[in-house]
Amino acid sequence: RKDDYKSRPARAMDQRKRRKQVLEDQKKKRRERVALVRLVDEDLAEFENE
Amino acid sequence: IAYAEIPYNMWPEMMGNLLSLLEDESNENQRVSSLEAIGYVCECVPPQFLAENANDILTGVVGCMQSGGNPVRKAAIKALTNSLEFCKANFDDGEERNFIMGVICEATQTKDSDDVIHAALACLVRIMTLYYQHMEEYMSEALFPITMSAMRSENTDVVLQAVEFWSNVCDEEIDLDLELAEATELNPPEETSKHYARGALEYLAPQLLELLTQQEEYDDEDDWNVSKAASVCLALLSSCVCDPILEYVVPFIQNNLENETWQFRDAAVLAFGSIMEGPSPDSLFPIVQEAILPVMEMMKDPNACVKDSVAWVLGRVCDKLPDAVLNDTCLDSLLITLGEGLSMEPRVATNVCWAFNALAEAAYEAAKNEHPDAEMIQTYALSSSYEAIVSKLLETTDRPDANEANLRSASYEALMTYFQHYAEDCYATTHQAGLVILERLQNSLGLTVEGRDSLMQFTELQSLLCANLQTLIRYLHAEDVKVLADGIMEILLSMFQSQTGEASNVQEDAFLAVAALVSVLEEDFVKYMEYIFPITVTGLKNIEEYQVCSVAVGLVGDMCRSMKQAVVPFCDSFMTELLSNLANDDLDRSVKPEILCCFGDMAIALGEAFVPYLEVSLSVLNSASQAAAEPVQDQNDFDLVDHMNSLREGCLEAFTGVIQGLKGEGSQPHENIQLLTAEHIEHIIGFIGAIVADPTLDNNNVRQAIGVVGDLCKVFGADMAGLLQDDWVNELLRLGHESGDLATEKLTKWCQRLIEKARHG
Numbered sequence: 001r002k003d004d005y006k007s008r009p010a011r012a013m014d015q016r017k018r019r020k021q022v023l024e025d026q027k028k029k030r031r032e033r034v035a036l037v038r039l040v041d042e043d044l045a046e047f048e049n050e
Numbered sequence: 051i052a053y054a055e056i057p058y059n060m061w062p063e064m065m066g067n068l069l070s071l072l073e074d075e076s077n078e079n080q081r082v083s084s085l086e087a088i089g090y091v092c093e094c095v096p097p098q099f100l101a102e103n104a105n106d107i108l109t110g111v112v113g114c115m116q117s118g119g120n121p122v123r124k125a126a127i128k129a130l131t132n133s134l135e136f137c138k139a140n141f142d143d144g145e146e147r148n149f150i151m152g153v154i155c156e157a158t159q160t161k162d163s164d165d166v167i168h169a170a171l172a173c174l175v176r177i178m179t180l181y182y183q184h185m186e187e188y189m190s191e192a193l194f195p196i197t198m199s200a201m202r203s204e205n206t207d208v209v210l211q212a213v214e215f216w217s218n219v220c221d222e223e224i225d226l227d228l229e230l231a232e233a234t235e236l237n238p239p240e241e242t243s244k245h246y247a248r249g250a251l252e253y254l255a256p257q258l259l260e261l262l263t264q265q266e267e268y269d270d271e272d273d274w275n276v277s278k279a280a281s282v283c284l285a286l287l288s289s290c291v292c293d294p295i296l297e298y299v300v301p302f303i304q305n306n307l308e309n310e311t312w313q314f315r316d317a318a319v320l321a322f323g324s325i326m327e328g329p330s331p332d333s334l335f336p337i338v339q340e341a342i343l344p345v346m347e348m349m350k351d352p353n354a355c356v357k358d359s360v361a362w363v364l365g366r367v368c369d370k371l372p373d374a375v376l377n378d379t380c381l382d383s384l385l386i387t388l389g390e391g392l393s394m395e396p397r398v399a400t401n402v403c404w405a406f407n408a409l410a411e412a413a414y415e416a417a418k419n420e421h422p423d424a425e426m427i428q429t430y431a432l433s434s435s436y437e438a439i440v441s442k443l444l445e446t447t448d449r450p451d452a453n454e455a456n457l458r459s460a461s462y463e464a465l466m467t468y469f470q471h472y473a474e475d476c477y478a479t480t481h482q483a484g485l486v487i488l489e490r491l492q493n494s495l496g497l498t499v500e501g502r503d504s505l506m507q508f509t510e511l512q513s514l515l516c517a518n519l520q521t522l523i524r525y526l527h528a529e530d531v532k533v534l535a536d537g538i539m540e541i542l543l544s545m546f547q548s549q550t551g552e553a554s555n556v557q558e559d560a561f562l563a564v565a566a567l568v569s570v571l572e573e574d575f576v577k578y579m580e581y582i583f584p585i586t587v588t589g590l591k592n593i594e595e596y597q598v599c600s601v602a603v604g605l606v607g608d609m610c611r612s613m614k615q616a617v618v619p620f621c622d623s624f625m626t627e628l629l630s631n632l633a634n635d636d637l638d639r640s641v642k643p644e645i646l647c648c649f650g651d652m653a654i655a656l657g658e659a660f661v662p663y664l665e666v667s668l669s670v671l672n673s674a675s676q677a678a679a680e681p682v683q684d685q686n687d688f689d690l691v692d693h694m695n696s697l698r699e700g701c702l703e704a705f706t707g708v709i710q711g712l713k714g715e716g717s718q719p720h721e722n723i724q725l726l727t728a729e730h731i732e733h734i735i736g737f738i739g740a741i742v743a744d745p746t747l748d749n750n751n752v753r754q755a756i757g758v759v760g761d762l763c764k765v766f767g768a769d770m771a772g773l774l775q776d777d778w779v780n781e782l783l784r785l786g787h788e789s790g791d792l793a794t795e796k797l798t799k800w801c802q803r804l805i806e807k808a809r810h811g
Contacts, residue, residue: 004285005278006323006362006401013567018517019601022562023523023644028603029569029611030703031650034757037654037710040800043764047803 054093056099065091069110078122085114085125092132101136108133108140108150109175115153122162127157127169131176141181151177151368156779164205171200175218182222184239193225196249201257205275213279214263215256220286227290247290258284262317263306269355271455273395277313283322288328299325300337307344313355319345319356323363325369338367338374346387349374349394357398361391365405372412376431383408385435394444396455399446403460406439414471427473436476439738440468440483461567462514466521481530484522489538491515495544509553512545516559523566531570538567539578545661546585553657556597561589561601567609575609576616583620590627596638599631603641610655618659621652625663629808632670639693646674646700650707659718660711664725667708674735677700679740691746698741702754705734719765731762732773739778742785752785753794760801763808778807 053059071084083094088107092100100107111133114126127664140146154177155171167687174193187408193215200212200525226243233239243339245255261280299321306318322341326334330397348360364384368375375384387718388409391402410432417430432439443465452458465483472480497510519538523531531538542560550556562581568575586609590601605626611615628645631637649667653660660667678697682690714720738755741747763770783805786798 001279001282002274004282004319006121006281006359016522018562019597019604020567022520022601022604025608026611026647030607030647033611033654034706034710037715038757038761040797041805043151044796044800047807 053094053356056091056095058260065100065107069106072114080123081114081118082125085111085122085129088134089125089129090128092136097136101139103220104133104140107139108146111532112150112153112600115157116254120166122155122161123160124163124166124169124714127166127173128448129153129155129170131173134173134176134180138790140339141177142182147181148183151188151192155188155196158196158200164208167200167203168205168207168211168387171197171208171215175211175215178215178218179222181225182219182244184557185246186244189244189246189249192244197404198250198253198257199260207364208738209261209276209662210274211256212281213276214252216258217245217279217283217286218289219250220283223247223290224286226351235338247287247548250659251287251291251294251298254287255284255295258287259299259302259317259321262320263311265313265355267314276554277317277320281324283320285324285327288325289481290328292328293330293333295325295331296329296442296497298338300806302562303341307341307348312351312356315351315357316353316356319348319359319363323359323366323669326363326366331371331373334371335374342367342380342598343383346383348389349391354395354398354559357391358396358401361388361401364388365401365408368405368408370765372416375409376413376416385439389442391768392442392461396449396451396457399449400455400457400460403443403446403457406443406464410464410467410471414473417473421501430473432472433475436468436472437479440465440479440561443468444483444486444559457570459514461508462518462556466518469521469525470538472525479529480522483528484519484526484530484534487518488534488541491519491541491545495548496543499550505550509550509556512550513553513555513559516542516545516556516563520559520566522565523570525561528570531567531573535571535574536565538563539581543578543585547557554592554598557592557598558601561586561598561605565601565605566755568605568612570609572612573614573616575613579620583623587623587627588722590624590631593631595636596641599643600641603628603644603648607644607651609647610651614655615657615659617652621656621659621663629666632674640696642674642691643700646671646697650703650705653704653707653711657710657711657714658722663724664708664712668730671704671708675705675737679737681740682746683745685746687795694746695748695751699752699754700748701737702751702758705758705763706754709758709765713761713765723765728769731770732765733760734758735773738782739775742782749784749785749789749791749794752782752789753791753797756786756797756801757781759798760804763801763804767808768811770805774805774809 052061052064052747056064065088068084068088072081074080092107102549108707110489111126112127115120115130118126134141137150154170158167160166160170174196178193197212197215200208203209223243224247226239226241230242254776258280261276262276262284264275264280265277266275284299288299302319303322305316308791309315310320314707319671322345344358345363346376349357351360364375364387377379388402390401391405393528394402413431414427417427418424421427443461446452446461447458447465449457452461469480469483480651491512494508494512499505499507507552523538543561544562546555584606586602589598590606592598592602606628609620628648632642632645634723649671653667654662656663678694680694685691709723709726711721712722712726714722738759741751741755759774759779763774764773783798786794788802789795
């Protein structure tokens with residue numbers, strides 16, 4: 001419970017959190033890159049045309 | 051010894067032997083020692099291996115509670131507390147439960163030993179958590195009066211346990227209410243709240259408020275005492291019962307903010323902060339509006355503890371009810387109050403830093419809500435004071451007493467928050483602050499440090515400076531970062547080679563800064579590769595400090611994604627290290643999924659150049675995905691569930707990268723895709739079919755699995771039809787459609803069409 005006493009609204013950006021944020025960022029970029037190659041929109045449009 | 055042997059059934063007679071030692075009532079020392087041993091064994095041996103002894107243990111232990119002197123009773127209660135987890139069957143049986151509860155409740159009424167009372171209350175705390183649903187028949191007659199009276203005890207330990215009992219009740223009921231809110235008609239909750247906290251509110255809230263005023267004269271931050279326990283319990287009670295708490299707490303705040311005794315003023319401020327969660331914003335708003343200015347005034351209180359609490363409350367308000375401070379009446383006074391707070395005692399200033407964090411996030415969020423479509427926030431509520439805040443925070447990081455109360459770290463963390471949450475009209479200040487951080491980092495390189503404590507402080511400082519630099523690289527305009535890049539790399543490279551460069555925290559943050567720079571410079575980063583490449587390989591080899599290894603793996607992934615083909619000359623070495631790490635049982639398991647993701651990054655970046663690594667990559671991927679396809683046995687083991695989902699994510703990312711990389715970016719798949727044989731594809735599909743059946747699969751995995759199936763159908767078309775069995779395909783598509791995430795739903799639609807096309811042409 002000690003950690004909850006005056007628990008900080010925005011906890012310290014400790015290294016773990018920073019790393020997590022960077023990992024999220026890497027994930028996002030990876031997703032963007034894959035989406036770029038995948039061209040989902042184009043495929044969907046093609047299907048819709050058919 | 052029991053912990054080592056009992057799970058392997060190598061010492062089956064142990065518990066019987068210990069229990070038989072309890073029978074000689076004349077030998078009190080022997081009984082106490084045996085009970086302590088039983089307690090330790092029950093605490094450390096996994097409960098499933100003791101369940102068959104549950105009845106004997108209970109009989110022996112409860113017998114001692116009834117027949118022994120106080121030392122025996124205390125040891126018996128502690129042993130019972132440790133046995134509770136495997137006594138489920140006994141608690142499910144009404145008669146046995148009544149008997150056990152009777153004995154424990156009776157022990158709370160012991161006249162001549164606070165130790166026994168304390169142990170009995172601790173046992174009730176544990177029972178409440180484990181067997182909440184069975185407590186109804188004991189609550190009003192026994193548990194409520196026992197704990198309320200214990201809160202008035204003169205013995206601090208007894209009071210602490212009684213408060214803890216109610217904290218646990220609130221915890222349990224908050225969880226049950228959450229489960230109820232998430233439940234649906236088809237999937238109703240297994241257990242529901244009995245609302246004991248709401249029922250006890252009328253008596254509990256005043257009692258907690260009274261305990262809140264019992265601060266020690268000289269508060270030590272590291273001490274745990276009645277007033278702190280009451281503060282935590284009050285906050286939990288507020289979260290649990292919501293609006294009705296206000297009726298009890300608001301008059302207390304009003305009556306005590308100006309009390310002559312600091313303990314009462316502090317209690318009023320703490321109570322104010324404690325109700326920030328739970329009650330509805332509409333109910334809270336007028337209360338906060340009325341109290342916020344007087345509370346700010348209390349930042350001038352002569353007592354440090356009160357000021358500390360005031361800073362905390364201001365942060366809570368910024369976080370929970372930002373509209374109450376982000377207005378013309380309040381904001382200027384708040385900024386003056388907080389600014390002055392940064393010059394106060396380190397413990398107060400540290401709390402002020404947290405408040406500044408919350409304020410930046412709140413102001414930025416408010417501006418974003420106002421302009422949801424804007425890519426950049428042009429201006430916000432803190433624009434006119436941004437420069438002063440950043441300058442004051444920079445000054446605070448340099449205070450001679452910044453080593454105390456974590457102040458240096460808190461003020462650097464706050465700076466990072468401001469570098470992430472600035473509006474464009476504050477850009478010049480952020481840029482200027484970036485130069486200051488760089489200069490400080492440069493100056494830190496020339497210093498030599500002696501002595502363990504100084505070295506630790508120094509590495510912490512360098513790590514924080516690197517973290518600030520990393521944030522700035524990510525949030526400053528790319529063209530400005532490019533101008534600074536040579537200087538940044540020079541400093542970071544010197545740091546890796548310096549005395550403190552071996553410290554893992556410095557390395558971690560320095561690698562993260564390099565990774566940020568790679569993302570900004572993209573192919574242009576290649577000019578630094580000859581210098582950073584050997585350092586990265588050393589990082590990959592650092593399996594003892596696995597966090598360093600983990601960020602080095604992330605850096606390699608960033609290099610691949612950002613530098614694309616320019617990374618090819620370095621991939622042989624990277625691949626060797628990554629493969630060796632995957633095969634290394636000593637490496638922390640959390641790093642392995644990241645390595646798999648890195649394979650995906652490499653495959654997609656290298657394209658054709660990945661072919662030499664294909665066979666070996668697919669072979670390790672096959673082993674990894676076999677392990678990742680196993681269903682999670684214990685769904686309540688959240689660490690394991692998380693790990694399995696990360697492993698699945700790693701495999702799916704890697705498969706995605708391999709398929710995309712081989713297929714190439716052209717409209718027609720490159721012939722390299724044929725290197726992915728029918729056997730490989732069957733394996734991938736088998737893996738996806740297996741994980742879809744596991745209920746622990748998370749939404750992320752669902753999206754990635756759908757992506758892989760879509761990619762395969764797109765490339766192999768009708769050849770895939772035979773592998774797409776209805777059962778798992780339908781389940782996967784259902785999960786995708788119901789994910790609640792727009793991108794996943796779109797991808798699911800895309801995949802579904804490709805599946806139809808593969809099946810029917």
